[in-house]
Each structure stands twice: as C-alpha cells, then as structure tokens.
Amino acid sequence: MSNQCKFWDCFENISPVHTFCGDHFEWFQIGDIDECPICKKGKFARFPLCTDCDIKSDEVVNSDQTKLATIQLLSAVDDVILMVKSDAPTWPEDKQKQLEHLEQKANKVRRELQSG
Ligand SMILES: [Zn+2]
Ligand SMILES: [Zn+2]
Structure with a gap:
C-alpha cells in the first residue's frame, strides 16, 4: 500500500513507514512545518492553519x-x-x-x- 505525504497540498507518494516526502520532511525537521490544528496535516509553521x-x-x-x-x-x-x-x-x-x-x-x- 502506498502512502501520501502528510503535507496538506502535497500528493507525493511515499513509503508507508514515512510521514512526509523528502522535501517536506526536511522542513519538518528544521521546524518550518508543523501540524494543522484542524485537519492534522502538515502546514507551514508561520501560518495558524493550512x-x-x-x-x-x-x-x-x-x-x-x-x-x-x-x-x-x-x-x-x-x-x-x-x-x-x-x-x-x-x-x-x-x-x-x-x-x-x-x-x-x-x-x-x-x-x-x-x-x-
Ligand atoms: Zn511532501
Ligand atoms: Zn488543515
């Protein structure tokens, strides 16, 4: 089963063990991406919502x-x-x-x- 990147507008197919695609994972690690409080998808940390x-x-x-x-x-x-x-x-x-x-x-x- 394939899996999609958790970022709200990213539809990159990724391995089931990963949460984000490569690019979005890097941003998540440096803190530029966090979780949208409503839908729980990834979003840019500087915005309150996706x-x-x-x-x-x-x-x-x-x-x-x-x-x-x-x-x-x-x-x-x-x-x-x-x-x-x-x-x-x-x-x-x-x-x-x-x-x-x-x-x-x-x-x-x-x-x-x-x-x-
Ligand atoms: Zn992505
Ligand atoms: Zn959202």
Whole structure:
C-alpha cells in the first residue's frame, strides 16, 4: 500500500513507514512545518492553519477573531491531552473518562470547523 505525504497540498507518494516526502520532511525537521490544528496535516509553521482549513473555516465562522480563538484553544487542548495521556493509564477510572470526554469534545469542535 502506498502512502501520501502528510503535507496538506502535497500528493507525493511515499513509503508507508514515512510521514512526509523528502522535501517536506526536511522542513519538518528544521521546524518550518508543523501540524494543522484542524485537519492534522502538515502546514507551514508561520501560518495558524493550512490554506485548505483556512478557506473552509472562513465560511464556518464569520468572525476571524472567534475562529482564531477557537483554533488556539483547540491547539492548547491538544497539547494538554498529549501531555497527560502517557500518565492516564495510572489514573482512577473516572478521571480517565473525563479525559476521554475532553478528547471527544475537541474532536467534535475540530469536525465542526472542518465540515462547516
Ligand atoms: Zn511532501
Ligand atoms: Zn488543515
């Protein structure tokens, strides 16, 4: 099975064990590319979103400020989830459920931003 470069507008076929094509991997390594908080594809780090999601979310939320705030919040929530996730298996069950719930909410907001 072939695999495509994770960068949002790159359709380069790559080996299934790789995430990015050669060029995009180099940029990812030097920090020029990071993850789009909405679609999770690669994007240039200097932009808050990949162009694809930027266009889509413009249609969804009419206020740019609201959009940006939501995206920043989503990204912060993602960071928190990522940070605590490795410890989560040692937590009591109700705490784990809360984390699961948070994750589901974040995914729901992400889907809403994506689909419009
Ligand atoms: Zn690529
Ligand atoms: Zn995106």
